[in-house]
Amino acid sequence: MRSVRSVLGRVPAGLRRTLTTRSTLVFLGAWAALLLVSVGWVVASPLSSGPDESGHVAKAVGVVRGQLWGAPTDRPGVTTFRVPADVGAVGGGMTCFAGQPDRWAACAPSPDGSSTATTTVTSGVGSYDPLYYALVGWPSLVLHGEHSYLAMRFLSAVLGTFLLAIVFWVAARSTRSRLLATGAAVATTPMVLYLGAVVNASGLEVSGTAAVTALGWSVLHGRDRPARSETVLLAVAVVLTASARTTSPLFVVLVLAALCCTVPITRLRAVVTDRRVWGAAAVAAVLVLPALVWTVAVALPGGYIPSSDPARPGRREAVWHSFWSLGAYGRGMIGVLGWQDVQLPEPVYTGWTAGIGAAVVLGLARIRRAWLPVLLLSAGVLCLPAVVQAGSAHEYGYIWQGRYGLPVLLALVLVAVALSGRTTFRTVSPVPLTAVLWTAAGVGQVTVFVMAYHRYSVGVGGPWDVMWRGDGWQAPHGFAPWLTAVVVGSVGLVVVAVLAAHRRETDGASTVVDIPVDTGVARVSGCRSAN
Template identity: 30%
Template sequence: MSRSGRSSRPLFRRTWWTAFIGFFLLCAGWALAAPYDASPDEAQHIIRAAGVARGEFAPKPEAAGGGTGAYQHIPVSLVRDNCWAFHPDKSAACAKAPGGDEHVEKVATRAGRYNPVFYAVVGWPLALWPNWLGVTLARLISAGLVSALLACAAHSMVAWTRHRIAAAGVLAAVTPITAHLAGSVNPNGVEIAAGLALIAALIPTMLEPEQPLRRAAMVQIGIAGSVLMTVRALGPLWCAAIIGIMLVPATRERLRALLRFRPTWWAAAALFVTGAAGALWTVVMKASELAPVGAPPELTLAQGLRHEVIVRWPNYFTELIGVPSWLDTYLPNTAYDAWYLALGSLILPAFAFGRWSDRWRLFLFFIVPFGVISLSDAIGAHKYGFGAQGRYLLPVAIGVPVLAAYLLGRRDVLDRARSARLVRTIAVVVLPLQLAFLAYTMIRWQAGVGTSLTYTPLNPLAGTWHPPAGSATALLTAVAGCVVLGFWAWTSTGRRAEAARQERQASVSES
């Protein structure tokens, strides 16, 4: 086993750190480019984070801001009105930047009852510097958390499986909305990344019975699952769904091996404790409560479900790729079509050539999140309206392209050379799209995006508003991230990576 450890450590350093740096720079580009309150409800999350940083972990649940509202005592320098959200032709220049008067007041936030763990990690800069510096540092901490989880997923798929094409699944799964959320104060980004890290560790653990079980995989399952079940109210449900999809159907031999493997029980204990704690918090603090919006009372469940499938599902698909800012910035349809092509090049062949158990897993990774969100929305539509968004589905749905890429390698649909070419082709498609989404959203924030022939700005470095670090700094940071991720895609499918993978597999088999 020691020989295996020696051979795997250099591979870990190469794959994990390269992926981490690439993802972090990409997410940091979004963090540096965004105005205050740039993503849905970011200001509400900032207020919650600043309150937690001041020790207000469990404020009294009350009607404050609507839904899961509560009051937090925070510096008023962080309380700013948003004058541009939902107006894509209006720049952020009308808004007042955070900073200035730092006296503390009682402020309502819709995120006041959310689990405090995420906010405790990202919120401490807001207590020290309740201004642009604190907001930027909080965003960068969030970007670091997300990038660490994404790097774990990338390393799992490249180093713990024998299929180089698995790297394509990671590149296609991390859509621009994930990078956008990662670069803001919003627990949804961490939730999505934790779901991907959990799935990526379970794939080699459950689907490669000829390989020995790994302690590192169990550690990743325990950590990623615990994070997933902590940051948002649906986390325990999403974690149970992911584990259930990967466990059933599983071979009896693999299940017996898991039960005999002591780290499995440590991971299970961690998941049980954090899941119970997360669920208990949600129940006690009423952290899933919604605010009534006066929806039509005559709407039936059947009508709500029809509306979800016919009207809302197309929106969900678009939002899974990314509708940045406050769901008010749509890129040209060709950007979404190109990403769908990248996803389809993995998903359709995997479904066509996979076994029945493979097809069921792919289908369940799709239908479970869509079904849960659609049913929940339809049941409460008469009281709360249709409030779900595509990003809510991503912690589970993100498993579809990752599993599909793995299955293409597992079923030998392509030889090694063609697998490498497909990975690199997908990198060439999706990484420039990452930059296109950021650049277009920067134009929206800085100048507004027009729909007329006389007003269609296309320069992400111009406009009436600019981020404190500068537009060029933000964009170049993301460019650097995409270059590093491209390097990761090339090197993870190269001959040296393949030789290292084969050496590691031989070392593990001998030990």
């Protein structure tokens, strides 16, 4: 303890105050807890077991070697990359268990970390924006084999959990945002944390949308003048999210439009004319421009991983198929792991579906102004599969998977819960509900982790005792340390969420804008000073 104090004593006073504020401590605690859960997934998932992970790894390894989109092939949307064999050859035998839930991962060979050969690898994501892949692919320049692969996963997890932790940071900064910590329990489905722990740009898109939603809410509903830290982080989150996938810019615009509908026009005008907001928006626009140019020039002609099903339906058939498949897409947003071959226990699907439905209904029932943003985001969740596939199914087949709509669903839950909290929890503390929801979510996350490990260790129908004895496929150092990491991280999330949702007497010490969204009237209320 004395050494910690001595270190803090050498930190400049301003930075020391920032590092020890309640919101910063909540953020660091949330980041650590989320990262613990993610590390469990990083190591305890077999190599190339993430959805289309072999193609994403090939893209990342190629991008850091100057191959931004790869060499074209005669198949639409498919390109090739020339990469080192020790990390590039993650398809083929490495995916021997993909799509076969009864086959465990022991059939996959280990990457040869001593090989100096190169190989040509095909990828369906060559047209994706290269920013995410440049951020996570550089370990392949200095590491080899399995270590390189796990390092890329770890960087993806660090980036994703940082963005998710921003939700807790926003919740801890103001009583008008603390319900975000409660809603995050429902919004953070098992698929959210799983996607962030494999090499896949969808993970960045999901976590980035969560950060954009929370920061956008804080800027609109927080202080009279948005804090510089919020506007800067919002600009960063927008740039990262909009650069993730072909549909990412559309998701960012949809979420920001929905958030703007949650405040009266007078408040919206005051925010958008603020100099800090304008400055951050200008910087974000400049940095997002390359992503938009890439989307139009490169991604739109390709943009999707072609379906392995040879059928190429027409527009009307694609629209009908999309709406008919909404139930399957909903399960995918909660969690269908791996190469669409790891189903979750039915109670997990039922519990998260009930939580999501309750959040949306509560928002609509309590707030008159909630119908427009909730309707807008709900339409995004329900109609985007049809819109995307109507224009692409004739060339790529049915390419939509449930996880593609997860960013909009996550934003929908956060916005609905935050809106309902403006009236529901004005006098009642949300702490008990937050504790219950995060405890239930933690149990669900641990259950999903154990079920997924069992599938890869011995297959879906394999005996459970074999997995616990250490036979079958095993992660490095066995199952126990990574299960422990997931359990400890899940418990930590309960504690951090309760701290973020807890209301202190000094939370509203400064003058803030109180926006009763049910009446549409903005008023300024001066809060008493903290003593």
